[in-house]
Each structure stands twice: as structure tokens, then as C-alpha cells.
Amino acid sequence: MEALDLLVVGAGPAGLSAAITARRRNKTVLVVGKEETSSKLTRAHRIENYPGLPGITGAELAARLRSHAQEAGAVFSLDEVQGITMEEGLYRAFGRKETYTARTVVLAPGASQHASIPGEEEFLGRGVSYCATCDGMIYRGRRVAVIGYLPEALAEALFLKEIGAEIVYLPQYRLPETPPGVRVIRAKPLAVLGEETVKLLRTDQGDLEVEGVFIEREALPADALLPDLALDEGFIRVDRFQRTNLPGVFAAGDCTGKPWQLARAVGEGQVAALSAVDFLAGS
Amino acid sequence: MEALDLLVVGAGPAGLSAAITARRRNKTVLVVGKEETSSKLTRAHRIENYPGLPGITGAELAARLRSHAQEAGAVFSLDEVQGITMEEGLYRAFGRKETYTARTVVLAPGASQHASIPGEEEFLGRGVSYCATCDGMIYRGRRVAVIGYLPEALAEALFLKEIGAEIVYLPQYRLPETPPGVRVIRAKPLAVLGEETVKLLRTDQGDLEVEGVFIEREALPADALLPDLALDEGFIRVDRFQRTNLPGVFAAGDCTGKPWQLARAVGEGQVAALSAVDFLAGS
Structure with missing residues (x-):
């Protein structure tokens, strides 16, 4: 097979x-995803800050993005990349099903x-959320628990308050120390319970009656795919052109760190593609 | 008036x-623009790479973005900011019509x-374009002139070819040196001529019959508003969080350099707003 x-x-x-964007620049593109569309996006509540499509549901936007890419001529493979090696200027990605060869890679x-x-x-999108900016407004006047696995989570809690x-x-x-005006419970979450939507957070210190549970946790190490990839506090290190430390390898979206926001991910994807196009022109 | x-x-x-995005975070926001909507966007041909809205016209997207911001609660002022000063932690922006006071600024x-x-x-959007990625496909099989004011323009010409x-x-x-396979004419453009659409580029070396004219030129200095603003090759210098060198001042979109692309501008605007929100929380 010819290299992509x-x-x-x-x-x-x-x-x-x-x-x-890479298809607009007339490049051959294959997208490998372990899900048809991002389940994180698909299960999102209404999205209010993707400019031009106010109030769109995650599922609808996911479908639109995918059909847009398909109509542009991108090819898809439902597969999970396990590792990537570089040989003679070509990247070889080993999926569970197939091996893919390409001149550039966007992670x-x-x-x-x-x-x-x-x-x-189970309750993601029905009371459980990972994004206070996206979903916070729904919980105005309601009781919510914020489970923070890292100090940055406190800012999300304060925003909800x-x-x-x-x-x-x-x-x-x-x-x-306990921040003023915030009710802090030092407890380990055991289960999210409810019926149609969340009703209860069970902890090792007892049950909390809540309608929402916001969870903010560290991402997993992002260098599992490419061992030489440079990270920055656990995220893939990129410059303003989405270039990683490896030639021909670019990264975009949540894997490059916060803020975890949709428009930002879309913008970074575009920039990464244009940088890949520039790389192809120069190589 | 209370500071924004x-x-x-x-x-x-x-x-x-x-x-x-700033409105989603419950902040008071005023947008000062010298046009109702960006005329560059409004006059764009079909936009093929704003994910989720394939083939939308510039005018329709401009209208959607504006109404989205309005519905989110942003206030607008049709005015042109002439300069910005900083005093006691507040930025004061001097428009032609009014003066605006705010705790943070997104440029x-x-x-x-x-x-x-x-x-x-006159012919912008009717044969004149600033963006080969956006409009190039329209000119497949047609004659176009590319006017390059800077060396980077050559890559745009090669892409069109x-x-x-x-x-x-x-x-x-x-x-x-003349790149192989590219017809180079060393001539000064004098006028773009046509009827409904472009027909001719007049130069000091004679007339060229073309259906498209792509123009790639340097931006004007971006530090006119805030003299202390640090630039990078003529563009506002920002980090990955869209922070400039001035506290509480952020920048997003084309003013921060290339690539000049819509989704990237939208993504950067979102990140700039979230950085402003963080700044407000810490100040």
C-alpha cells in the first residue's frame, strides 16, 4: 500500500x-479512531460555545463533524493504534487490525x-460531567458534587459556586486548607447512583444527595504511542504550530493539555493539518 | 460606568x-468592532473547512457567529479603538465614539x-482572494495570478498549481530564482478589472487575462494600540494560552500570525477568553 x-x-x-483541512489541501488522509465518533462528545449535554451552532447536542455535532470529514474525502478505520515507529522517513502505526504507513501523523x-x-x-450526560464551563449553567440552584483529582479542580468548583x-x-x-465558603468533604467516591438522572453520590463517609457530579482528573500518560515524544506535565508538548519534538508528528486537542474545549480542539486540528502540509512540501 | x-x-x-465563551463563564463582555461583522469573512467564497458547517458562505457564517454572541449576552459597539492605556489595574480603550474600561482585554x-x-x-469574493486553502479549488483548470508581497506567498502559488x-x-x-514549472512575471500590479467577476489583471508590463487574483501581503504592525505590546515578526506575540506580554491582555486570531484560518481563529478566541477568566479569578 502506498504511504498516506x-x-x-x-x-x-x-x-x-x-x-x-488536509483534504482541502488535497492530501490523502486516513483517520484511525477506536470509536466511530468521540463518545465524550456524543454524550455531551447541549454545547453552547461552538461558534455558529449554539445549543447543538454533542451527538448532532459529532455526526456533523464526521460527515463533513467523510464528504471531504477522508477515509476512516475503526481501529486502535497501539504503537508507532519511524523508519526511513515513514511512520508506521500498528493498529489492532491493520498497519498504517504515512509520511506525517497528527496525534x-x-x-x-x-x-x-x-x-x-452510565450517568455521563445525565448528571455526570467533565466540564463545568459546558454544563455548569444547568446546575444553577442545584446540589452538585465536584470530585477533584488534581488541584486545578478547585477552580471548577468555585466557578460552579x-x-x-x-x-x-x-x-x-x-x-x-478549606477555601472560604466551600463545603469540603474528605471522602472517597464509591458510586454514582440514580434513576433517569443522578440522585446520589455514595462515598466512604456516607451518601450525598446531589443532582450533578463533576469529575476532574489527570489524563493518562500521552507518550504511550511514541516513546520519544516529549511531554509537558503529562501532555504532548507542542508549539504554536502544533509541532511536537518529532519531525512530521503533530498533535492537537485535549492531548496537548488544557483547556479541554471543543472550538480549541477544532482550531488546533486545523493548524496541525496545515503544519503537516508544510512539512510534506519541504520533505 | 462600571468596568467590564x-x-x-x-x-x-x-x-x-x-x-x-466569556459569556458562558458569566463575565460582562463588550465587543468593539469597526464593522458590524468582519468584511473579510462576509465576502469569503464558500468556506469548506469550518468543521460542522461545510460549504457555508462567509456572509451566513458571519451572521451566525454574531447572533450566537448576541444571544449569549455580549454587548456590541460599532466603534474603532484608537489606543489603550493601563491605569490602576484597569484598561481604558479610547474609541472614536466612546471610552471603554475593562479588567481584561482580548485583542x-x-x-x-x-x-x-x-x-x-471591489472584486474581493468575486475573483480576488487572500486564501488559497479556502478558495483554491474554485480555480482548478482556470488562470489565476498570485501576487506575493512576501516569500511565503510562493507556497500558496505552488499549492494552486x-x-x-x-x-x-x-x-x-x-x-x-524562478521555481521550476512556475511562470513568473516581474511586474507591478496596477488594477484588477472585470465585470461581474475578475477578467484581467493590469500590470506595468501589460495585461494578464485571469479569472482569479490571489494576494498575499504582510500585515500592518499590530502594536499600534498598545505600545508596550511585544511582537514577533510583526504579529502579537502570544503563548499557548493566548497570553501576551501584558498582564490581562490576550490576543487571538490573525493578529497573532499565520495560518490565517477561520477555525484556528475561533479556537484561539475561546482559549483567550478562558485565560481572561482565569486572570480575573486570580486578580
């Missing part, structure tokens, strides 16, 4: 945007958010 | 995206593309 111009790893917003696997609390995955949610904060790290 | 949380300078895609004025060739402005346009390249700088 561009292999995109990840079929979320960043990867699909990269595919769309857009997302920031792996492994659901680890029983009920978390500011917009009028009644919050309880469960730090899963050593929180030095 | 955020003043956005520029009502193009980057500025409107910043306004939408998104675009990369000023001053139309300087007679007929250029690659996708099947018949190009003639007019370098407005010292081009060291």
Missing part, C-alpha cells in the same frame, strides 16, 4: 478538523478520561 | 468566539489587509 500523506490518530473534534487521541467510579460512565450551584467539594489529593 | 470584565477588540471570528483586530490595488476591494490552476506568479520582492 497524513495519518490522523483519533476521530474526535481535533482529528476530524485536521482531516477536513489527536484526546485526554484519556478513564471512568473509574461505578456509575460514572459562582454561577449559583450548591457545591460540595471532594478533593482526592491533599488540599492544604 | 472583558473588552474584545475586533468583531471577527476570534473576537466573537472569545465573547461567546482580535485581524491581520490588517489593506487593499491597495485598484479594484482589489498543484490542485490544477494555471498560475502566473508576480513576486513583489526579490525572488532569487
